[in-house]
Amino acid sequence: xxxxxxxxxxxxxxxxxxxxxxxxxxxxxxxxxxxxxxxxxxxxxxxxxxxxxxxxxxxxxxxxxxxxxxxxxxxxxxxxxxxxxxxxxxxxxxxxxxxxxxxxxxxxxxxxxxxxxxxxxxxxxxxxxxxxxxxxxxxxxxxxxxxxxxxxxxxxxxxxxxxxxxxxxxxxxxxxxxxxxxxxxxxxxxxxxxxxxxxxxxxxxxxxxxxxxxxxxxxxxxxxxxxxxxxxxxxxxxxxxxxxxxxxxxxxxxxxxxxxxxxxxxxxxxxxxxxxxxxxxxxxxxxxxxxxxxxxxxxxxxxxxxxxxxxx
Numbered sequence: 001x002x003x004x005x006x007x008x009x010x011x012x013x014x015x016x017x018x019x020x021x022x023x024x025x026x027x028x029x030x031x032x033x034x035x036x037x038x039x040x041x042x043x044x045x046x047x048x049x050x051x052x053x054x055x056x057x058x059x060x061x062x063x064x065x066x067x068x069x070x071x072x073x074x075x076x077x078x079x080x081x082x083x084x085x086x087x088x089x090x091x092x093x094x095x096x097x098x099x100x101x102x103x104x105x106x107x108x109x110x111x112x113x114x115x116x117x118x119x120x121x122x123x124x125x126x127x128x129x130x131x132x133x134x135x136x137x138x139x140x141x142x143x144x145x146x147x148x149x150x151x152x153x154x155x156x157x158x159x160x161x162x163x164x165x166x167x168x169x170x171x172x173x174x175x176x177x178x179x180x181x182x183x184x185x186x187x188x189x190x191x192x193x194x195x196x197x198x199x200x201x202x203x204x205x206x207x208x209x210x211x212x213x214x215x216x217x218x219x220x221x222x223x224x225x226x227x228x229x230x231x232x233x234x235x236x237x238x239x240x241x242x243x244x245x246x247x248x249x250x251x252x253x254x255x256x257x258x259x260x261x262x263x264x265x266x267x268x269x270x271x272x273x274x275x276x277x278x279x280x281x282x283x284x285x286x287x288x289x290x291x292x293x294x295x296x297x298x299x300x301x302x303x304x305x306x307x308x309x310x311x312x
Contacts, residue, residue, distance in 0.1 A: 006074065010053075012039055012081045022068065028053050029064035035081055049161055049181070052084040059090055061115075063154035064181065084150075089113035089130055092153065095206030099215055099312075100133050100190070100199040103227055106297050106310045108215055109133040109199075111151065114158075118192060118199070119148040135197055144193045151184070158184045158203060170196060187229070200229050209233035213262055216269060216311035218246075218300075232269075235262045239302070240275070248305065257302055260294065269294040269311060277303045 005021040012018055012035060022031065032048050043050070052061035056078040062071055073079075091113055092098055098111040100118075109132060116132035120139065127147055135144050145167045151160050161181045162169040168177035170191035184190075190199040202217075209231070216232040230246055237260040238244040244257075257275035262268075270291040273279040279286050280301045286292045294300075300307040 006068070007076065008068075008073065009076065009078045010035070010081055011056075011079070012042075015039070024069035024073075025067050027065060027067050028062045028071070031068075032064065032081070049163070050084055052082060054080050054082070056080055061152065061154075065154065084115070089115065097202075097204040097206075097209060097215065098158065099202050101202060101217060101219070101229055101310070102133075102135075102138070103198045103200060103219060103229075104138060106219060106308050108217065108310055108312055110215065110312060115150050115152045117147055117150055118190075120144055120146045122146040133199065135192060138197050139193070139195075141195075143195065144197070148192060149190075154181075154183075158201070160184055160190065160201075168194060202229070202231060204231060204233065210235070212264065214312050216262075216309070219308040219310065221306040221308060232260060235260060235269075237261070238274070239307075258300075261291075263291075269309070271300065 005023055007019060007021050010018045010020055029048050032051050032053060036042050036044055036048075036051075048064065054061055061084065092111060100109045100111065101107070102109065111132050113130070113132070115130055117127060117130045118133040118135065119131060120136045120142075121131065121134060122128055124146075132151075135148075145164065147163050148167045149160055149162050149169045151158060153159075159181050160169065160171070160178070162178055170177050171182055172189050184201045184203075186201065186203045188201045190201060191197065192199060210233060213232065213235065218230045218232065220228040220230060234245070237246070238258070239246045239248065239260075240257040241248055257273075257277055258271060258279050259274050260269055260271050263270055271279070271281070271286070271294050272291050273286050273288050276288075281292060281294070282299050294309050294311075296310050298309045300309060
């Protein structure tokens with residue numbers, strides 16, 4: 001029945017204040033498709049993901065997966081239909097610490113804004129401003145697109161989408177590339193392009209880390225196993241097999257083997273050997289209980305376990 005519909009106003013580029021009667025149960029993605037059907041002059045080759053709808057006065061795109069009712073959109077609300085890649089970058093929510101860690105060269109890419117592009121540098125000003133993960137150095141054959149994938153915030157979720165069918169993006173161990181917008185969970189592994197360049201997605205909330213610490217991680221490398229990423233969210237950060245920040249039961253020596261601290265005055269991370277097994281940094285054994293500066297990409301070895309340190 002008509003009473004079930006609500007009337008909203010939509011600006012569709014130069015066609016401003018378009019009146020539309022829609023069901024509250026329609027999703028934003030479905031609304032975009034209906035607009036594409038209604039306006040013949042719109043570029044349909046961009047498909048649904050090429051466009052976005054925002055509330056007037058707000059730059060954050062509405063979640064394409066949610067209904068108008070779920071988004072609390074009511075009668076006479078004003079919406080704006082526009083190109084998705086023309087939405088200016090917006091800061092991520094205060095308190096969120098989000099980054100991608102590439103595990104080949106152990107590089108950290110912080111996500112400071114959204115939408116955030118994964119790809120290569122572009123001459124397009126908008127794309128350049130949105131590029132957060134520049135994979136050019138890992139892409140000598142230039143198979144990664146300039147606009148390969150995009151990460152955006154929908155509600156409280158971070159989501160990823162491949163921007164073209166020819167630009168494969170894989171999530172975790174799934175054998176097929178993603179075909180639609182997918183929600184990212186902390187620790188998800190994104191594999192980009194045909195060469196499947198691995199990126200670990202990390203999202204820390206304000207209650208999960210010490211605000212005074214910069215981003216720092218340990219990539220645990222074990223022969224024949226997938227690397228494990230651990231974030232250093234507080235210090236002192238102890239590693240051992242009992243009552244430590246990071247418990248590794250296969251370390252069979254003293255309970256407390258090594259400790260990492262952050263020297264606030266020197267603005268550096270330092271590591272000390274607290275056990276008797278012996279700790280090496282880049283192949284050199286460190287003295288027992290001495291404080292040693294950790295440089296980005298330092299290789300730490302302890303009891304047959306290898307840790308690759310990284311920080312910003």
